[in-house]
Amino acid sequence: MSTALGVTADPKLSELIVAIGERKDREAFATLFNHFAPRVKSYLMRLGAGPEAAEELAQETLFTVWRRAEAYDPGRSAASTWIFTIARNLRIDLARRNRRPVLTKDPFEPSDGPLSPESALGALQNTAKITAAVALLSPEQSQVIRLAFLSDKPHTEIAKVLGVPLGTVKSRIRLAMARLRGLLEEGP
Amino acid sequence: MTPRYHPSEERLLEHATGTLGSGPRLVIAAHLRACAACSAEVRLIEAVGGVLLENLPLTTLRADALAQALARLERPQIDTPAGMIVQQPEWISVAPVVLDAARRRRRWAAPGVWVAPVTGVAGGARTYLLRVGPGMSIPRHTHRGSELICVLKGGYADGGAVHGPGDFAESDDSVEHTPVITTDGECVCLVFADGRLVPRDWVGRLFQPIVRI
Numbered sequence: 001m002s003t004a005l006g007v008t009a010d011p012k013l014s015e016l017i018v019a020i021g022e023r024k025d026r027e028a029f030a031t032l033f034n035h036f037a038p039r040v041k042s043y044l045m046r047l048g049a050g051p052e053a054a055e056e057l058a059q060e061t062l063f064t065v066w067r068r069a070e071a072y073d074p075g076r077s078a079a080s081t082w083i084f085t086i087a088r089n090l091r092i093d094l095a096r097r098n099r100r101p102v103l104t105k106d107p108f109e110p111s112d113g114p115l116s117p118e119s120a121l122g123a124l125q126n127t128a129k130i131t132a133a134v135a136l137l138s139p140e141q142s143q144v145i146r147l148a149f150l151s152d153k154p155h156t157e158i159a160k161v162l163g164v165p166l167g168t169v170k171s172r173i174r175l176a177m178a179r180l181r182g183l184l185e186e187g188p
Numbered sequence: 189m190t191p192r193y194h195p196s197e198e199r200l201l202e203h204a205t206g207t208l209g210s211g212p213r214l215v216i217a218a219h220l221r222a223c224a225a226c227s228a229e230v231r232l233i234e235a236v237g238g239v240l241l242e243n244l245p246l247t248t249l250r251a252d253a254l255a256q257a258l259a260r261l262e263r264p265q266i267d268t269p270a271g272m273i274v275q276q277p278e279w280i281s282v283a284p285v286v287l288d289a290a291r292r293r294r295r296w297a298a299p300g301v302w303v304a305p306v307t308g309v310a311g312g313a314r315t316y317l318l319r320v321g322p323g324m325s326i327p328r329h330t331h332r333g334s335e336l337i338c339v340l341k342g343g344y345a346d347g348g349a350v351h352g353p354g355d356f357a358e359s360d361d362s363v364e365h366t367p368v369i370t371t372d373g374e375c376v377c378l379v380f381a382d383g384r385l386v387p388r389d390w391v392g393r394l395f396q397p398i399v400r401i
Binding site: 024026029030033034036037038039040041042043045046051054055058059062063066067077078079080081082083084085087088089091092096127130131134145146148149150152153154155169170173174177180181184 | 196197198201202205206207210213229231232233234235236237238239240241242243244245246247248249250253254256257258260261265
């Protein structure tokens with residue numbers, strides 16, 4: 001099943017993206033590809049893509065990383081965060097082209113709001129810290145968050161899957177978010 | 189100006205996970221560009237997405253996946269030129285697709301009112317720009333399904349609350365209101381609506397077939 005080529009939680013992943021941005025470093029790209037492409041494929045398959053489509057979109061995701069690496073700011077987001085947003089956006093674009101009648105296509109657009117002082121602190125780029133915070137969620141909170149990310153379901157559907165009222169899903173989300181914020185603000 | 193009315197945390201989560209349809213996504217994106225607090229929240233959720241991605245079990249790729257990827261890097265790349273759309277200086281920042289709609293598809297629907305569809309109609313849902321002149325009121329109405337709004341320019345008063353640039357509002361069929369545009373200038377909003385407005389008085393019943401929202 002696993003083709004884990006080396007690194008599992010390498011803090012240098014963001015440096016690989018920087019290396020691509022600065023000097024089109026193909027070796028860095030290969031390392032990054034081996035690390036992320038199998039994960040992106042898993043992510044897309046969780047969301048209902050077939051293996052072929054998931055692999056194609058994983059290729060597209062990593063290719064987008066190559067093309068846009070110059071725009072990556074390691075002070076703003078972790079490698080995993082950035083690549084997650086690219087995979088997510090490509091998936092949205094693809095779903096839109098396939099299913100929805102639209103007049104024009106949205107541009108590729110990672111979240112690009114103003115950078116607030118809190119996020120500039122760097123807490124958000126600390127993958128280890130966020131991993132720890134996610135692990136500290138209650139099982140119910142963690143389940144709701146996972147379903148929100150890894151199932152292609154709106155919250156009304158998630159409520160049905162869990163057999164709880166929509167209000168319960170909403171309150172679990174709010175509690176989970178408050179908890180995450182609290183854990184991340186606690187300091188190192 | 190910092191927005192004072194924000195999307196709920198569930199909406200921000202749906203935005204960050206990519207669950208929202210294109211219309212709601214555009215409206216929330218408009219708010220996010222104006223709101224540092226909600227942007228920080230979305231970035232936090234995206235970081236959680238990154239952590240979940242990092243911890244997913246790996247799925248085997250085709251044997252030649254990396255070779256394919258590397259070969260693609262060697263091919264000449266055609267950069268799609270970014271569309272040159274001039275930002276409306278008086279609006280909060282919005283996606284080019286929204287400006288494009290304002291430029292190409294605005295249609296005067298009544299004196300002081302124009303509408304510009306942003307996306308096509310998908311299953312009864314629509315996303316449009318709505319411009320209403322200063323001091324005018326939107327006839328009393330409620331909604332079929334949910335409605336998401338972000339103010340791009342100007343403002344309106346709804347009950348006691350004044351909504352200005354960047355402010356977000358979500359209403360459904362439990363909300364019946366008569367928003368009044370503030371008198372200092374025109375108001376432009378980006379609106380996503382699941383269903384049509386349901387007019388609640390005769391003015392509204394006259395207004396709706398003309399404006400078609």
